[in-house]
Amino acid sequence: MAQKKAHEVDGWLARPQGAFPVVLIYGPDRGLVSERATLYARQAGFRLDDPFSVTRLDAGEIESDPGRLMDEANTVAMFADRRLIWIKGAGTHKALGASLKDLCASPPEATTILVEGGDLKKGAPVRAAVEQGSAGMALPCYVDQARAIEGVIDEVLGRDGITIAPDARQALKASLGGDRLATRSEIEKLALHAGRDGRIELAHVAEIVGDVSAKSLDDATDAILAGDVAGFDRAYSGWVNAGNAPFQLVSAVMRQFQQLEMLRAAVDGGASASSAVAAVRPPVFFSRRDNVERAVQKWTSSSIARGLERLQATVLAMRTRSQLDEPTARQAMLALAIEARRLR
Template identity: 40%
Template sequence: MAEIKNHEFAGFIRRQGTPYRIVLVYGPDRGLVSERAAQVAAKTGIDLSDDFSVLRLEASDLNGDPGRLADEFGAISLFGGDRLVWVKNAGNDRGLVEAVSAVAGVDPGGSHLLIEAGDLKKGAGLRKAVESARTALAIPCYADDARGIQALIDEELGNAGLTIQGDARQRLGQLLGGDRLASRGELRKLALYCDGTGTVTDADVIEAIGDVAALSVDDAIEAVFSGDVTRLEAALERILASKTSVYLVLRGCLVQLEQLDSLRSLVENHSRQPAQVMTEKGRGIHFKRKPIVERALRHWTLKAINAEMQRLAQAVLETRKRPQLEASIARQALLRTCLLSRQFS
């Protein structure tokens, strides 16, 4: 069975040549599928701008005529040299699976077959047809993990001659991912915005690609636990103006209280100092929020945390029962938590 892991692709594409004449690139990240397929196509050494050497097909073009794939795969380039048959938007259609199975068992001659497909489960017919063939390779494409996103940031900003500050890198890591081409597009937009500055700052990220609604939700949560009523009101106004559900702030505050509950238990039940707890358990907290969390950790007791969690959970329930009053219910609940934070600070 020939299949490389998601993280092995970079090493594969750097190697000279390939013994594989049939390559299936598939996965839920369609942007990454498209990007990797283009890299595989370039690796064949065929002139991709030559319409006599490259035949591009939609998988739907083969519906009802599965024999066409075998004909095209067995054809000889008009002016000699290798030939590439590039099939896009493939699925697990029976006709395509049968066609790929048929060509996988024949001498490819000077032909290459490249197939782009969506997410295919293990055991799917198209995957089995490729993975069981001696001269075929399957390449999965899953959404970038944290390491992949950081490598993408370094690649795109490095190409633009830019460095990036630590807080900006952390925020970018939270905003990117899900689709490789979309992430590249956002990074190139950021690079253009910062052209000539030499360094990307956190403010640059917010201005160039920041999601205003998401940033406002974060701002509201930080305002709640800072005891800053004015900042909270301003953030809530932005959230409501963007038509974003204010429930997200309630949920975010509940998550923050759950985290505080876990951290505070080390203070009250294991006699640990808040600063020590933050050093040991606070690595995943954004550095700008760490002072807020540490201050809350010093003043919020377990009893108060659990009482507030129950009250906010009740507020969430009320917003579900009376959705037309969601904004008012959430605002009142969040203001109370904010005033408690001010009292405890």
């Protein structure tokens, strides 16, 4: 049995101790989970672009074909000394949990199983299988807090030798958080465009990260949650026509969905939508409270999870194809608005 507390994970990843054929990295911050999984795979010595040594699976594939993981784990690599089986999207999957339990009890030689999971509760089949298995290591990841955001800012800017003014740092921190990949991408964008002189000032943050009001962000976000397709289209067009970055709107919608995921969990646990929203800190602005309450009642846990997966894929697509960021963002958020309309 092996597991780490959230504050111990970075240290363990930097200097892993012991051999663990089955590693689970899980938590509500999908960007942080993905980032740490990639770091672990690289530090374990796997070439991530080598299809002979790295096999990628979705948890849903294993759930529909329970024997798939065992077959893959016991397949001998023909052109590599070791194999990595990388599983994404693990949630409340019983068949996957059963397979991981067997693999922890009798791990295959020269094969590592790396699992990315969502916000798994204690006792969930996947989490329990790894935490209780002698060959398993479970690593929890949680949403970026102030100290973690400071660390990402220092890491990204320090890598390029860029300094940042104190007031610019405070403004940047206020606009970040919620998802590690989104946080990192926003800082990298700022460093790329504003760091040519080696220092970032407040004006750079206002120009690059965005200076539109929170009201504009809320209008677009609430239209998505409510399934108001026309309202979203107007808000998005106005946002882009004003010269604002689509990425900032995607980040705001992602933060709203992460909050919605937490609120939905409270409602599923027996709380009312109104009491769950009232307990949020920092509080939901009063003019938006009814909209958020209706969204909590309408969006299910599974539909919220699908929305977050779509947004995360959008962030990655915008990073790799920056010239198409505007239509990429619009298409993804329009799909969410259509999904909300269907749920309604």
